[in-house]
Each structure stands twice: as structure tokens, then as C-alpha cells.
Amino acid sequence: MLTRFAQRLTNWNEPESIGQGTIIVIDADTLTATRLTLRNFKGPFNTHGIDIYSPEDPSSIYVVAVNHLPNPAYYEAATRPNPSQIPQARSRLEIFHHKIGSTEATHLRSVWHPLIRTPNDVYFQTLNEIYVTNDHFYRDGIMRLMEDLAYGKTAPTDLIHLKIADPITQTLKSGGEVDDMAGVIGTVANKGIHNNNGLGHGKTPSEIMICRTAIGQLLLAEVDQQHKPQLKIHETLQLPCTLDNPSYFADPYVAKTGRDASGYVLAGLAQAIAFPNGLDPVMVVLVQPKANTKSKIKDKDSNTWTQKVMFQDDGHILRTASTAVLVAIDPDENNGKKQANLFVTGPLGKGVVVSRIDL
Secondary structure (H helix, E strand, O other): OOOOEEHHHOEEOOHHHOOEOOOEEEOOOOOOEEEOEEEOOOOOEOEEEEEEEOOOOOOEEEEEEEEOOEOHHHHOOOOOOOOOOOOOEOOEEEEEEEEOOOOEEEEEEEEOOOOOOOEEEEEEEEOOEEEEEEOOOOOOOHHHHHHHHOOOOOOOOEEEEEEEOOOOOOOEOOOOOEOOOOOEEEEEEEEOOOOEEEEEEOOOOOOEEEEEOOOOEEEEEEEOOOOOOOEEEEEEEEOOOOOOEOEEEOOOOHHHHOOOOOEEEEEEEOOHHHOOOOOOOEEEEEEEEOHHHHHOOOOOOOOOEEEEEEEEEOOOOOOOOOEEEEEEOOHHHOOOOOEEEEEEEOOOOOOOEEEEEEO
16 A cells, blocks of 8 residues: 555655555455455554564464554654654554454554664564564665665665564553564664565574565575574575565475475566566566586586576556466366466565466
8 A cells, every 4th residue: 555655765744644455365265355354453554564473373364554643743743853853753663463364453552663764675583583684774865766766875675683571561651652663672683684574484483584675686595593583694595676575485385296496486577677667577487496506517608597487468458567376277177287376475566466476
């Protein structure tokens, strides 16, 4: 949902125009979409990055989402302050609980810390620990543009680690307003990851995906056990487009088909220089290990990965792509074909595009 107040587009006009967005669940079989009712939640919900955490109970999940909110200290001031001193946005995180199959999500609490400046994506390490990317050092202006265009020439962005004492209970201040800082400890986990944007759960439970947006790089990392909560990057993959929010496809039908189609699913813009004023052509790439990498034999370019473009559009069907997810189709119910449904969407798209592809 985009409004006249959109931090990702550095549009600070009309903060009162922000509506209440929501969480939408898509049934992968029927392709029907259900807009969840948000219980115990009041005020604007201007969404961005999102992640889920599955407890031992398989019938429910926890959801954390970025909420871009206007800063009362700026907009309610008698005289408008300098944005460099008091920012226009005070973005925070919202935590919900959702019973799978129901039509609602219950808001548990809001989370804020001064280190959350330009949040893009979130990652549940545990229910009590969350990573957050600040995708820009500068909030707006020419220097923010320079961050996107001049790789490594401006101040680096950072990855924030939040430790939350009680993630399921909202504390109130004496006046009755929400205390979104209650029990929240924030630290800079990594500094120097230029334009770090999307986060995702990788191939193994310990692998964390990080996307450098403008330069189009996927970083594969894990928690540095010697320097927690810092992440240790062990591989960097270069893609042919900008990147946003990654996902990982774990092929559930390897035994049935005799072939593993698992891989990293990455969506982005093919002509990002025109964003957000052009049609914004999009592409989705599936990155998979080469079959011979098990024997550690590399090709002449020392490349151990293959990249397959699964989806492309000139912007007429889908304008912008920020994330994509593959959902496998059971070969027994698909005439033996090894296929999946690819779901793609973006911030300026009018919906979600679904395309059946061969794996």
C-alpha cells in the first residue's frame, strides 16, 4: 500500500492520508486472497518488510512487519523543525499472532528503538530476537540518491539486532499511550553492508540472506558465534538486476522426481534508474548450485551457481517486483510434471501475479 506519505519513496506529504493496511493471506491451491482483520490494533498500518515465526504449534504463526509512521515530534511541532534534526518518520515494528485458517491476526505489541531509522525488512531469529535492515543512511535528498548510484562512496548502512524481553505483551505508559520501547535492547550487528535491504531465511536454519539492492548482490550469511549478534558473510552472488526481498525455495518433491530444484528466488527491477516514474520492467531469477559443485569442481569462470530467469515483464502486467515466492505443485496431481506456481508482487504493482513455471 502506498500513500502520499511513503518513506521508501521519500514522500513526506499528507501524513494524515495514511490508511490502515493489513496482512493478506493467499491460498496457494485456490489462489483466493483473504484480507485479515487486525484485532487489538488501532491507527495507521503503512507496511513494508514482513517475516513469520513458527512456534512448536504448527497451527499458528507470529508475524512481524515494518510500519512506516509519521513522527509526531515533527508534524505536531508549533514550527516545522529541520528534518536533519527531527526526522519526518518514526517507523516501528508491529508483532501479530495468526491462527492458520482464521480470518484475523491479533496485534500483540509495537516495537521501536532509536537505531531503527530507515527500516526495510525484518527477520525473526527467534521470537525474542529480530534483525532489521536500515536500507539508507540518508533519509532523503541528493545524498540518498548518491547512496544508490555511487557504490561504496557514501556512508554505509547498518543491520540492527533487537532483543525484546516480552514480544507478546504491550506495555503502556502512565498516560495510557503505547510504550513501544519497553524491554527493547538494540545494537548494530553489522555496519558497512552498502544498501542492505531485504532479509530472508536461507537453505539451512542458520543461513540468512541479505540483499544489496542497487548493486544487485545476494549475500549468504550466518550468525558469527564468536561475535554475536554480528553476521558473518560467507558468499556473495552477483545478479543481473536490482534486488529487494529474497526467498528460498525448498523442493519438497525431490524423492518423487529424482531431481532437486531448490534455490534462491530473487525479484528485482531490470531498469531501476527509471523508478518510480517509469513502467519499471521486472525480472525474477532462480539461483541454484551447479550439479558438479558437490565434487567442488568449478567451471572456467570459477562459478558454482546457475541463474535462470523465471519471469520477465515490461511493466504492463506487473509494475515493479520486490519479492517472489515459489510454491511447488505435487507431480502426482500434475500429470507427472515438475512445476511450481510463482507469486510475484511489488510496491507499485496493482496486485500479485501468479505464473506456472517448469522447474
